[in-house]
Amino acid sequence: xxxxxxxxxxxxxxxxxxxxxTPVYKYYTAVxxxxxxxxxxxxxxxxxxxxxxxxxxxxxxxxxxxxxxxxVYYGQKLMIPYYSHVKKG
Numbered sequence: 387x388x389x390x391x392x393x394x395x396x397x398x399x400x401x402x403x404x405x406x407x408t409p410v411y412k413y414y415t416a417v418x419x420x421x422x423x424x425x426x427x428x429x430x431x432x433x434x435x436x437x438x439x440x441x442x443x444x445x446x447x448x449x450x451x452x453x454x455x456x457x458v459y460y461g462q463k464l465m466i467p468y469y470s471h472v473k474k475g
Contacts, residue, residue, distance in 0.1 A: 408471045410436060414450075419462040428458070428466065436469040 417428055429444045437443040444456060451464050458464070 409473070410469050410471055411473055412467060412469050413474065414465050414467050417464045417466050419458045419460055419464065421460050423458060423460075425456040425458050428464065432466045432468050434469045 415432070417432070419428070425444055425447065426440070429440060429447060433440060433443050437446075446467060447453075447464065448456060450467060
C-alpha cells in the first residue's frame with residue numbers, strides 16, 4: 387500500500403504539463419537627458435525586473451554609451467536597454 391501511494395505521488399508529478407515561460411526580448415531606446423536628470427533617475431524609470439540590481443543596470447548603460455562615470459549632461463543622448471515580453475517588428 388505504501389509503495390502504491392509513493393508510486394502515485396511520483397507519477398502525478400510527471401503528468402503535469404511544464405510551465406510555459408513567456409519569451410523576453412531585449413530592446414534599446416534613446417533618451418535625451420533633461421535638466422536635473424541623473425543617471426540613477428533615468429535608470430530608475432527604465433529598469434525592468436530582468437536586471438538583478440540598479441548598479442548593474444547603470445553599469446550596462448555606462449558601457450553602452452562609452453561613459454567613464456555616471457555623470458550625465460543636459461541634452462546628452464543615451465541609449466537605454468530594457469526588456470519586454472512584447473516582440474516588436
